[in-house]
Ligand SMILES: O=C(O)CCC(=O)C(=O)O
């Protein structure tokens with residue numbers, strides 16, 4: 001059965017081609033991989049989980065001071081997002097706080113750290129560190145996909161993922177509160193991520209599950225356990241569209257392990273998106289099939305959109321506030 005590989009990211013310095021090969025294979029086969037020996041300081045990650053717990057422990061009126069809206073920053077309460085609207089009977093059993101590149105210095109981000117500006121700066125550093133790591137990972141894709149030098153070579157993705165350009169890139173803190181009994185719905189419904197790649201940090205409580213095949217719908221879901229000192233990376237819809245389905249934007253969801261029903265689960269996701277004006281059409285690479293693959297059909301709508309339009313299109317389908325505005 002497919003499993004999620006662990007890739008040693010120190011290879012990106014010592015043997016970039018080998019690193020690119022391993023990342024490419026994992027992204028083609030399962031769409032998920034763990035990175036060890038990345039350069040994000042473990043103390044910083046721990047600190048961010050502390051911030052997350054402090055925030056989610058606050059009374060709901062306080063958390064709701066900056067509710068999420070069309071700019072995709074701020075607080076989304078329990079059940080306000082439904083990641084799998086076709087199958088879910090209730091919204092996701094999670095609460096979240098989003099920080100975007102634009103909101104990082106705002107009052108909303110300050111509210112997340114209860115007014116502590118030093119902590120707010122630390123959150124900003126963390127976000128930028130993750131973005132830098134993401135650019136290094138994207139370089140591996142450009143190497144593996146043999147993007148011609150004339151199109152930018154290994155730096156092909158740099159210009160479409162600039163920190164200073166408007167994009168949907170978002171840092172998201174998630175909290176799945178304990179349940180009294182086994183909920184009949186997943187805590188986060190099945191979905192694919194909307195951007196280029198996602199960097200996910202989990203702590204203590206497992207629950208993430210991954211569908212190992214997009215083609216064979218009956219394959220079992222496999223667990224993506226918490227592996228200390230790793231960051232879990234997954235491919236998002238942009239990369240699937242850019243590669244005409246060669247790389248996989250894999251379905252995933254969050255369920256509770258009954259043994260951990262009474263524990264809170266915390267995770268932190270950094271969703272990396274291309275600049276808003278980036279097209280989602282196949283990129284220059286000799287490896288990308290010209291024929292559209294069946295499993296990419298469902299993303300057909302995105303092919304005529306920019307990255308920014310695609311994000312809006314996906315968010316409109318999952319958030320209550322958007323539905324009530326229509
Ligand atoms: O909390 C997790 O582990 C995963 C969350 C997730 O998949 C998402 O927010 O897109």
Ligand SMILES: [Fe+2]
Pocket residue numbers: 191192193252
């Ligand atoms: Fe996700």
